[in-house]
Amino acid sequence: MSDSFNLRTLEESLKSVPSQDLKDIKTHIYGRSDDHELSISSSAQRIAESNNFVIKTYGFKAKKEDLRKPRIVRIGAVQTSIAAPTTAPVSVQRDAIFAKVGKIIEAAAADNVNVLCLQELWTLPYVFCTREKYPWCEFAENAKTGAGVTFLKGYAKKFNMVIVCPILERDEDQGDIIWNTAVVISNTGNIIGKHRKNHIPRVGDFNESTYYYEGNTGHPVFETQFGKIAMNICYGRHHPQNWMMFGLNGAEIVFNPSAEIGGSLSDRMWFIEGRNAAVANSYFTVTINRVGTEIFQNEFTSADGKPAHKDMGPFYGSAYLAAPDGTRSPGMPRDRDGLLICEVDLNMCRQERDLHTFRMCQRLPLYAEGLTKACKLDFEPQVIRENENLKRNQRQHTNDHQF
Numbered sequence: 001m002s003d004s005f006n007l008r009t010l011e012e013s014l015k016s017v018p019s020q021d022l023k024d025i026k027t028h029i030y031g032r033s034d035d036h037e038l039s040i041s042s043s044a045q046r047i048a049e050s051n052n053f054v055i056k057t058y059g060f061k062a063k064k065e066d067l068r069k070p071r072i073v074r075i076g077a078v079q080t081s082i083a084a085p086t087t088a089p090v091s092v093q094r095d096a097i098f099a100k101v102g103k104i105i106e107a108a109a110a111d112n113v114n115v116l117c118l119q120e121l122w123t124l125p126y127v128f129c130t131r132e133k134y135p136w137c138e139f140a141e142n143a144k145t146g147a148g149v150t151f152l153k154g155y156a157k158k159f160n161m162v163i164v165c166p167i168l169e170r171d172e173d174q175g176d177i178i179w180n181t182a183v184v185i186s187n188t189g190n191i192i193g194k195h196r197k198n199h200i201p202r203v204g205d206f207n208e209s210t211y212y213y214e215g216n217t218g219h220p221v222f223e224t225q226f227g228k229i230a231m232n233i234c235y236g237r238h239h240p241q242n243w244m245m246f247g248l249n250g251a252e253i254v255f256n257p258s259a260e261i262g263g264s265l266s267d268r269m270w271f272i273e274g275r276n277a278a279v280a281n282s283y284f285t286v287t288i289n290r291v292g293t294e295i296f297q298n299e300f301t302s303a304d305g306k307p308a309h310k311d312m313g314p315f316y317g318s319a320y321l322a323a324p325d326g327t328r329s330p331g332m333p334r335d336r337d338g339l340l341i342c343e344v345d346l347n348m349c350r351q352e353r354d355l356h357t358f359r360m361c362q363r364l365p366l367y368a369e370g371l372t373k374a375c376k377l378d379f380e381p382q383v384i385r386e387n388e389n390l391k392r393n394q395r396q397h398t399n400d401h402q403f
């Protein structure tokens with residue numbers, strides 16, 4: 001891991017900045033001069049304190065409109081470490097994380113969260129670094145009837161909350177195939193649908209392609225009582241086209257449930273990618289990562305010539321929300337379980353679209369044509385070289401002088 005990423009959070013570092021400088025610095029890094037921090041209900045705070053997690057709440061306002069009422073939604077994001085050692089039986093590990101996340105959902109309900117998303121593969125450790133199949137494949141569950149989904153359905157109905165449940169899916173109807181999937185549970189407790197991760201990492205210890213294939217569900221947007229939502233799962237964050245497609249399908253909030261370790265792979269991109277996607281697509285993005293170090297029984301290598309080891313290093317948390325106007329919330333801690341709550345007005349999506357006209361200027365047919373060419377086997381990149389230009393000009397010159 002690169003030393004330069006053994007950081008405090010930005011927010012911790014800011015505590016030592018003199019107050020007269022703080023406003024300007026925050027404007028640079030969050031796009032606004034103060035955090036718009038909202039109060040947390042005492043019951044939510046009590047649950048957080050007695051279960052050792054942090055709650056942070058921020059507000060994002062849109063302009064007042066004459067014809068449309070504000071569409072205020074409270075969005076929640078959950079970041080956690082695993083709750084039992086990776087050597088414990090699968091059922092023990094699962095029950096332990098259920099108990100931990102259950103408490104965080106109770107706090108979210110006490111603070112009136114409408115739409116909540118958990119981190120990628122929230123029911124299990126990030127086991128893919130090991131490349132071992134057992135017992136890890138036992139965590140895979142049916143997307144309709146599995147343990148994690150069933151557990152959250154109860155909370156969704158009880159608390160009138162839409163919950164996004166990212167799981168390791170086992171498709172029992174289609175040959176027991178495993179997928180990386182996020183299931184959308186409506187506030188009625190019914191499942192609205194699911195999306196399978198489109199971009200699968202094969203980098204460092206992220207050996208997901210040993211377990212499952214690229215998703216086959218396109219870019220669905222799920223219409224809920226609290227807005228149109230979508231999930232761009234983890235590695236898809238590096239793919240602007242993935243973000244774009246959810247935008248074209250009308251998403252207003254796109255969650256990015258992730259598993260990312262500190263260091264050179266993604267740390268320096270984290271606060272750029274979700275925020276850029278929010279601006280480019282005029283929707284809210286919520287980028288969520290797990291925390292803690294997960295230690296495995298058997299050593300594995302990272303295929304980089306370095307010694308074998310038993311953990312990937314710490315996952316860096318840092319969940320945040322970015323708004324279509326380019327502002328963002330502060331990041332959650334890098335090393336603590338936490339619940340981020342942001343109150344937003346979904347009217348901001350259209351307001352930003354009207355202001356910048358990014359959608360109108362998007363030139364989709366131009367790109368459709370270019371992409372169609374780029375996908376062909378005989379594709380030739382459109383590159384113009386200096387020498388060719390010179391030769392062309394010389395030919396032209398000779399021709400001009402012949403007539």
Ligand SMILES: NC(=O)NCCC(=O)O
Binds near residue numbers: 234
């Ligand atoms: N879980 C996951 O997709 N991680 C991606 C690793 C990276 O961003 O390089």
